[in-house]
Amino acid sequence: MTAPLDVTGTAAEAQPEAVLQGVGAKAIQGRSLGQIAWTRLKRDKVAIAGAVIVVLLVLVAALAERPFGGLIALFGDDPNVPNQDAIDPLTSAPLAPWGGISLEHPLGLEPVNGRDIFARILSGAQISLLVAFLATLLSVIIGTLMGVLAGYFGGWIDTIISRLMDMFLAFPLLLFAIAIVGAMPDRAFGLSGNGLRIGVIVFIIGFFSWPYIARIVRGQTLSLKEREFVDAARSLGATNGHIIFKEVLPNLVAPILVYSTLLIPTNILFEAALSFLGVGVAEPQASWGGMLTRAVDYYQSAPHFMIIPGLAIFITVMAFNLLGDGLRDALDPRNR
Template identity: 60%
Template sequence: MAAPLDMSSTEAQPESVVTGMGKAIEGRSLGQIAWLRLKKDKWAMAGGVVVALLILGALASLILNAVGALRPDTYHPDLIDATYGRPVGAFGGISWAHPLGVDPSNGRDLLSRVLVGSQFSLLIAAGSTLVSVLIGVTMGLVAGFAGGWLDSAINWLMNVFLAFPLLLFAIALSGVVQQSAFGLSGNALHVAVLIFVIGFFNWPYIGRIVRGQTLSLREREFVDAARSLGARSGYILRRELLPNLLAPILVYTTLLIPTNILFEAALSFLGVGLHPPTPSWGGMLSDAVSNGSYSADPEYVLVPGLAIFLTVMAFNLLGDGLRDALDPRVR
């Protein structure tokens, strides 16, 4: 009789299998998957780089302005030709000391004014967006989760705010509040008024998005499981629904910021935003149009116009990229 075969010598051990396969396969989180998708979108990455540079430039200009390195309100009458009322030199007075030229009315440095104007544009846009997101997310969550008469009441309130003439109200309120109010004065007052007007009346847009998402999520199994375990409504809203809403909230936030930048620039262009001599992109456009300097040299319109265009385009590209990266249905 033949001896039984000994299979112990030919059986692969777990250690040898792992060693032969090389590096162990690791799972990827949803954040890692979204980041990999975002890195493939070159336009979104370019927009993110521009946004980062804008923020860094605004912070750097804030520091430089505080130490006196930037002088956006310093007049240089010696740089203006008294005969023709134009900057001395070619291309709007461009020189090493003034890389973008000077203001044709009083010789103020355009680069300094653009950099300081970016502080106020980004500050007002970020503050108003934060106000809109906080109110909109809260109202949308409550309306979508509670339903019934409360949902109807919040929906009615949203319709009222959406039908409100925001631009006319902003012009009227900014015109009434001039010197001091609410313990504030000067630039602080004007910035606070703009943040309140833009942010408080724009919350229904994100509120409707959050409400629609909440109506879908509240019927999911994980919400029913939390209810079956005795979780209260506040816990479900904070720990179950809100984390699942972070992706659409983040995307809409990046898309709302450029809208608020344009709105602030429009108010400053109409003369009801930041008051001079505080530089703002919309105010610079208004000055170029009012004194007719754009006809002599289009640079005075192109410089603040390009600043607004690049900022809005960068945020829009980043927002579109985030929307595609965070959407699980996109392959």
């Protein structure tokens, strides 16, 4: 019989000190879901470019007028006051060549009234982003509430809310908005003029758009309420309110955030469409859709008058869509 090999004290023996040596040199650090998502998002250069454009648009809109800094005062005249001295009375075109483009007016002047296009683009950004953000916030609040209630409780609550979704989705929203805004009085609810119009547009868009996000939230809630952590919380005696606010809603932040970034450009286009049809923001207040309406009559003599607000809408919508796509990929737990 062969004697057992004695490896005591040799390299073949795994000493505890040798195993633990160097463990404290570089401790393994865990990463939160937010850190993982941010790491993924940073690798998506297209999404980062969209985020940069979105941030710049928000800053430009916030700093456009004098109470917030006055970019309009630095780059141009009052966007809502005509400047007839800069217009040829015979041709209704700007007296300066190239549509009035100069250092003082970097994007030129509008035909007929001579208002600065750059200043009106800045002012229009305020209207578009204000309406889009407020309408999206309203629809997200209502849609999240309805979707969570329908998905978590089910039964007759789910049936009623689901039928409400079907009714709202079948509603002719654009025609309803045109009818309501067009027949609106000059003063109501303590508001008047464009303040009243903006308030009504925000309410119409937000109140009738909630079913889109409610369907997404309902589907996610149906899946989450069957997960192990919800069963664990329920077995510990947690109430339905605690489970909804502490367990379900935190796991809905990612899809709500992604869909919100995709809903904002839709609302921007809706507001521009209403202004283009003449039932949105009224003149002389600048809006991108209203600028396109006036540009239709001058697309041959002053094509820049149509191209510039069109590009503003295109770039804004594209930036939000790129950011939304990037957030969707970054927040998807199935991505590696």
